[in-house]
Every structure is written in structure tokens, then in C-alpha cells.
Amino acid sequence: MSDTSALGTERTISQGSSGAAKADPLGTCSPHHEAWRSLARTHAAVSGRLQEALAQAELPPLAWFEMLAAIAASDEERMKMGELAEALVITRGGLTKLVDRLVKAGLIERTFCETDRRVSYATLLPAGAELLEEMVPVVSAELELAFAARLSEHQADDLRVTLDALRGTACNGD
Amino acid sequence: MSDTSALGTERTISQGSSGAAKADPLGTCSPHHEAWRSLARTHAAVSGRLQEALAQAELPPLAWFEMLAAIAASDEERMKMGELAEALVITRGGLTKLVDRLVKAGLIERTFCETDRRVSYATLLPAGAELLEEMVPVVSAELELAFAARLSEHQADDLRVTLDALRGTACNGD
DNA sequence: GGTCAATAGTTGTTCTCTCAAGTATTTCTG
DNA sequence: CAGAAATACTTGAGAGAACAACTATTGACC
Secondary structure (H helix, E strand, O other): OOOOOOOHHHOOOOOOOOOOOOOOOOOOOOHHHHHHHHHHHHHHHHHHHHHHHHHHOOOOOHHHHHHHHHHHHOOOOEEEHHHHHHHHOOOHHHHHHHHHHHHHOOOEEEEEOOOOOOOEEEEEOHHHHHHHHHHHHHHHHHHHHHHHOOOOHHHHHHHHHHHHHHHOOOOOOO | OOOOOOOHHHOOOOOOOOOOOOOOOOOOOOHHHHHHHHHHHHHHHHHHHHHHHHHHOOOOOHHHHHHHHHHHHOOOOEEEHHHHHHHHOOOHHHHHHHHHHHHHOOOEEEEEOOOOOOOEEEEEOHHHHHHHHHHHHHHHHHHHHHHHOOOOHHHHHHHHHHHHHHHOOOOOOO
16 A cells, blocks of 8 residues: 655745745644544445455355454344444444344344333344354354454554543533 | 433442333443444534535535645645545445536536546636635634534544544455 | 333434446656 | 447436434433
């Protein structure tokens, strides 16, 4: 890939003498912008890597894995639609259709709440748990490749902490 | 949102006594999985925040900003389609259509290479530069809110370095 | 108890991306 | 120089997700 990491951090040169030299007049090279760009690009890169690995193994897409993993990790192997939408960071409308697909594939099932008839659960079925067990090693292997090869365990943990701090849980409407 | 950070790292309890206690039988709670989840969720959160801010200011979507910023940051205020696709981490097919939209909006222009007639450039137009100048403060402000409020400048820089290392530039086909 | 707002999910539309195939241009080979 | 392979980009079809509008259920207030 093109090496775009030569940044103008030390550029204190005059901005009008060399013609083509950009001196970041807009401020898109601030540390925060840089960090955000790295975040976006790294996410895209890793995500693409995972999707590719799953596709090569003839397994369903990453979103299915995230969903199955989220449900499997919950206490009762079932999750409310709303919680699931938050966990996967997609809209509720999007979730409804994603769940539809998994239901159609026989991996999960819709169950309902006795006490509040508005809520419905996505409940893991045996077939879903089985598929998840097939997907986990593929994802783990790819993650090892991406993480373990380049980051120490301490770094990985540190990264997680920083990212969690960055995400915060701010719900400032505006 | 729901506090899912209570992890089973220290869980050495017997896994069969308490019924509903999950002991991560699949390994989806390894440091690398955790870090990846944080990466995905933080990216989605920040990205959503930026998009929302832009929408509220009645400005074009984030993808347009990324594109304009990438072109503006290049030496000649123009970029080859291929380079642009890599910078934005989307496929070339996707880029063609994204460029189409920006061209239709009068923000950029397609120019061609004299020496190699296969390559075409996306070239910034005055209107695009102007719009970019409107968008930068909105994005910067939102980024400040997300980053500066929660991360020290050193942390932000550290984050960038770690993410860049993680992304690597490995092109291992398979 | 009846009405109104709030909450939980679903549906239809639209947009954008990916994938696979196609065109045009250049480079390599004989 | 002709033909094959490689490169750069475009096109068309399909899937996935966001957005807004909708239904159903619950809880609050009079």
C-alpha cells in the first residue's frame, strides 16, 4: 500500500514558497484526526480480513458471528431485541431483518416475554450453537494473526482499555 | 448501556453448579476477542457520532468528508481512483459510484492522465474545498468531544501508533 | 376506568456497498 | 509489430443497513 504515514508533524516551514507543499491549512492532521483515521482504517482492515477468512471457510458473514456470539455469551442464551441492537451497534430496524435471516436459517428462534408482551427475545438454537463453534476457531485464528503477531498481550489489553474509555457511554443528545 | 465488562477472567469456579453461569466455553472472551469487540464498537460509536453531527449541521455524510479530506491532503489536490479507494478502504466499484455522486454535486471533477490513459484522477473543485472548510470544524468539534474529553494527547497518539501497528500492511493472500 | 405519552418491534423505502463481469489501455513476449 | 497478460476503472445485479412511519403493548395522569 502507499506509504501515507509521512506526516507533517514537524513541518514548520513557510507555507507559500514551495508551491505544492501542503501545510495542513484545515487542521485535518491534528492528533485526534490522525487517531480517528487510524481507527477507521484499522477497523476496516481487520473487519475485511475476518470476512474474507469466513468466506473462504464457506461460513456465514461476520454479522452472523457477532450475533450468535452475543447471544451465546448472555446468561440464558437469549437476548432482547433492543439489547442485541445495542450490542451489535446497528439500528433496531436493521436488527429485525438480521434476526429474520438467522431465524430463516434455523440458527435462532424468536421467543416472547410473559410479563411484557412488547419484548421478544432472540434465542439460540442448537444449530446456531453448533455453527458458532465452527466459526469461533476461524475468527480466533484470524484475530491471532492480526493481533498476536503485532501486539503484545499487554498492548492488546491496553488498546481495549483505551478504546473503551474513548467510547465512553455518553448519551448527550445534543 | 448494559455493563458487559464484568468478565470471567477470574472465574475459576466450578461450571455446573450455578446453572446460568457461563464460563466462556468457546473462547470468545480472550484478550484479542475483547480488543476486537472494543475496536468494532468504538468505531461504530464514534462514526455514528460524527454522522449525526454532520446531519444536524445539514452537511453531507461522513464518506464525503473523508473523500474531500483525502484529496485536499494530497499534494496536488487530486488523487488517482485506486489510491483513493485504498485510502477510504472501499472497493474500486464502490469508489467509482461515490466519486460519481461528488461529481454530480459539483465538488470534484474527473481529470485524466496524459501519460497513462487508464488512470483518472478525482480533482478537488473550489466548491469542494469550500464545503470541506465547512465540514472540518464540525468533525473536529465532535472529535474533540470524543477524544479530548476522554483521552490525553499522549494517549491519543499512543492509540494511533498501536492501531497502525495492528493494521500493519500485511498482504498475506491466505 | 379512559386517554395520552412512552416503549418495543416491525415494515417499506432508499441508499450505498460488495461482487462479478466488462471495457479500455498499457506492458510483456515472441 | 501481433497477441496475451496485466492494470485501471466502470457497470449491473444483489445484499445489507439506515431512516422514517407504523402497530402493539405498557405505564402515567386525570
